[in-house]
Amino acid sequence: VRNIFIFVIVFIVLIISNSLFTVDEREHALKFRFGEIIQTDYEPGLHFKVPFVNNVQKYSKQILTYNNPQELFLTKEKKNLYVDFFIKWKTDNTQDYYRSTGGDELVAEQRLLETVKDGIRSEFAKRTVVEVVSKERREIMSEMLNDAAMNARNLGINLIDVRVKRIELSDEVSESVYNRMRQERARFASELRAEGSESATKIRAGADRERTVIVANAYRDSQKLRGDGDAKSANIYATAYNEDKEFYSFYRSIQAYKNSIGTG
Numbered sequence: 001v002r003n004i005f006i007f008v009i010v011f012i013v014l015i016i017s018n019s020l021f022t023v024d025e026r027e028h029a030l031k032f033r034f035g036e037i038i039q040t041d042y043e044p045g046l047h048f049k050v051p052f053v054n055n056v057q058k059y060s061k062q063i064l065t066y067n068n069p070q071e072l073f074l075t076k077e078k079k080n081l082y083v084d085f086f087i088k089w090k091t092d093n094t095q096d097y098y099r100s101t102g103g104d105e106l107v108a109e110q111r112l113l114e115t116v117k118d119g120i121r122s123e124f125a126k127r128t129v130v131e132v133v134s135k136e137r138r139e140i141m142s143e144m145l146n147d148a149a150m151n152a153r154n155l156g157i158n159l160i161d162v163r164v165k166r167i168e169l170s171d172e173v174s175e176s177v178y179n180r181m182r183q184e185r186a187r188f189a190s191e192l193r194a195e196g197s198e199s200a201t202k203i204r205a206g207a208d209r210e211r212t213v214i215v216a217n218a219y220r221d222s223q224k225l226r227g228d229g230d231a232k233s234a235n236i237y238a239t240a241y242n243e244d245k246e247f248y249s250f251y252r253s254i255q256a257y258k259n260s261i262g263t264g
Helices: 002-019 094-101 105-124 129-133 137-153 171-243 245-263
Strands: 020-023 027-033 036-039 045-048 054-060 064-074 080-091 157-169
Touching: 002 020, 020 027, 027 094, 054 080, 054 094, 064 105, 080 105, 080 129, 094 105, 105 137, 105 157, 129 137, 129 157, 137 157
Parallel strands: none
Antiparallel strands: 020 045, 027 036, 027 054, 064 080, 080 157
16 A cells, blocks of 8 residues: 555656746746647746646757858958858747757757858858958948848747857958059059149148239239328328428428438
8 A cells, every 4th residue: 555655646746747837037848748848938937738648849049159160261362261160140030940959059059050151152252352352341231130130030949149250361362452452552542642733732822822813912902001191291291291382382392402412
């Protein structure tokens, strides 16, 4: 009897333990019935299932990082570039994720990796080496990420980011790239010098015109002032003559006498 009682207790404990499961806030959960998905998107907490009929699989909600080793890609000129990059992703739609990958994280990463590599390969094939290794790299990765993210959604995956860590060139490609970059910089410097020379010529011409105008205006003003002074002087003499003709005649004779002495 005692053994039967212990067996019953153990059986009840097993039934209860197999009837309950918990979902952490950092997890997604899928409930199956004989291999068929019957419920998704559980809230965090304690949940029930039918023992031996239902089973539950859980997947992390956290962001995962996959570091891809050096990979070879070709540019528009068929030049080899060795690229290191990493991917950040997380599960999004657990039902699609399970159906496309079987819930296997390694399978998910490999399928996601192929999607990303196809995107990089396509973008690099549109551009030259100089464009890839210069300022267009961010634009390339942005366009590639948008396309790859759309494809990743079909896998139930949210592709968060793809970043290039390093791009390495072969010696031959490196020399070609550096020569082209030097030529571009020399051309740009030449254009700047030409623009600077043209600007300097315009500035000098403008300054010469302005100086001519200023001198002409100053001469005009001085002549006007001189004319006004002569007119006022003549007016003063005329007034003095009218007021005292004898004194004015005497003053004028003295002035004439001084002038004759000065020139004598």
